[in-house]
Amino acid sequence: MNTENAEPKIVAFCCHYCAYAAADLAGSGRLQYPPNIRIIRSPCTGRLEINFFMKAFEAGADGVLVAGCEEGSCHFKEGNYLAKHRVNTTKQLLQEAGLEPERLRMVNVSAASSQKFAEYVRDMVETIIKLGPARNKKTTAKEPIGAIT
Amino acid sequence: MIVAERKTIPELVEILKPHTNILVLGCGTCVTVCLSGGEREVSIISSALRIASRVQGLSFEIDELTIERQCDNIFIEQAAEAIQKADAVLSTACGAGVQAIAERFPLKPVYAGLNTTFIGILEERGIWTEKCAACGACVLHKYGGICPVTRCAKHMLNGPCGGSREDRCEVRHDRPCAWQLIFKRLKDINQLERLKDMEPAKNWNPSLSGGPRVLIREDHRV
Numbered sequence: 051m052n053t054e055n056a057e058p059k060i061v062a063f064c065c066h067y068c069a070y071a072a073a074d075l076a077g078s079g080r081l082q083y084p085p086n087i088r089i090i091r092s093p094c095t096g097r098l099e100i101n102f103f104m105k106a107f108e109a110g111a112d113g114v115l116v117a118g119c120e121e122g123s124c125h126f127k128e129g130n131y132l133a134k135h136r137v138n139t140t141k142q143l144l145q146e147a148g149l150e151p152e153r154l155r156m157v158n159v160s161a162a163s164s165q166k167f168a169e170y171v172r173d174m175v176e177t178i179i180k181l182g183p184a185r186n187k188k189t190t191a192k193e194p195i196g197a198i199t
Numbered sequence: 200m201i202v203a204e205r206k207t208i209p210e211l212v213e214i215l216k217p218h219t220n221i222l223v224l225g226c227g228t229c230v231t232v233c234l235s236g237g238e239r240e241v242s243i244i245s246s247a248l249r250i251a252s253r254v255q256g257l258s259f260e261i262d263e264l265t266i267e268r269q270c271d272n273i274f275i276e277q278a279a280e281a282i283q284k285a286d287a288v289l290s291t292a293c294g295a296g297v298q299a300i301a302e303r304f305p306l307k308p309v310y311a312g313l314n315t316t317f318i319g320i321l322e323e324r325g326i327w328t329e330k331c332a333a334c335g336a337c338v339l340h341k342y343g344g345i346c347p348v349t350r351c352a353k354h355m356l357n358g359p360c361g362g363s364r365e366d367r368c369e370v371r372h373d374r375p376c377a378w379q380l381i382f383k384r385l386k387d388i389n390q391l392e393r394l395k396d397m398e399p400a401k402n403w404n405p406s407l408s409g410g411p412r413v414l415i416r417e418d419h420r421v
Contacts, residue, residue: 099239100239100243101239101242101243101246104242104243104246104247104250105242105246107246107250108246108249108250143208143243143247144247144250146207146208146209146247146251147208147247147248147250147251147254148250148251148254148255149250149254185253185254186249186250186251186253186254187253
């Protein structure tokens with residue numbers, strides 16, 4: 051384990067209709083998962099654009115988790131499919147920019163799957179700890195506006 | 200619309216390496232519609248360049264700006280201040296836009312962030328196809344509005360090559376045979392008779408083969 055990155059920062063974009071509710075349920079159910087994620091509620095994962103993910107990394111995130119509805123059950127029919135394509139495109143872009151594509155991940159959880167949500171977060175944190183801090187953070191001259199602290 | 204696609208980030212980093220203060224300048228016209236060089240793409244490219252710069256230990260300071268149209272001096276004026284401040288400009292416009300900026304600011308390095316690919320349309324979500332080769336002598340009226348110069352891989356003007364399979368092009372199996380489309384269209388509009396006319400060999404002088412083209416409209420000159 052990379053001790054330098056004991057506390058990775060992960061931004062989790064959660065869909066209002068599923069993952070956000072699952073996270074809420076995990077809280078109500080007192081389920082434990084690492085406190086490394088900062089949840090941003092989105093009306094649908096289809097609202098998330100490539101530059102949202104890029105801005106998160108630019109601002110100092112070590113990882114970005116996109117949590118949308120189960121495939122086939124998007125509240126807006128195809129939002130999670132759009133997000134899936136955008137996540138894949140962003141992975142390629144991250145690789146071009148010199149970051150590991152594994153730092154970005156999309157998962158699908160239903161509003162009732164609090165256990166699954168906690169599991170996905172644990173798994174994501176584990177992956178990011180293994181990868182270490184994002185390399186773009188090492189030589190930052192100054193923290194950009196909106197830096198994640 | 201002019202269709203273009205982004206150069207890769209490593210390519211852009213290599214191009215921009217000698218500079219520090221870089222302006223990524225977007226264009227709000229064709230390249231916005233084809234999702235390659237508008238405001239959103241400028242934001243994405245800028246983020247990727249900032250990340251790449253930090254990963255590689257470079258010192259890029261990147262500003263972003265998108266103007267309505269880069270091939271028009273009136274709109275370029277709106278970017279003048281930002282361009283003056285920057286060491287270099289990475290333009291995400293088509294080739295015409297990049298050159299318009301370079302001409303307007305002769306002492307400023309201006310680079311292309313996109314590869315301008317063709318004149319085309321959005322066929323379906325995420326798919327753009329070439330429709331016009333800007334050959335300078337349009338023949339669309341003879342072929343039911345389907346251009347054999349652009350859409351036939353062999354530029355056949357007097358009927359199909361004979362190599363198509365089903366209705367697919369012999370050269371690119373994922374594209375329809377232009378002549379199949381022409382035949383169907385002429386039949387639908389009762390103009391099959393047109394195919395009896397022989398089309399002489401195309402004069403390529405009005406195209407790029409005759410050198411860079413200039414259009415002079417005396418009625419608009421003073």
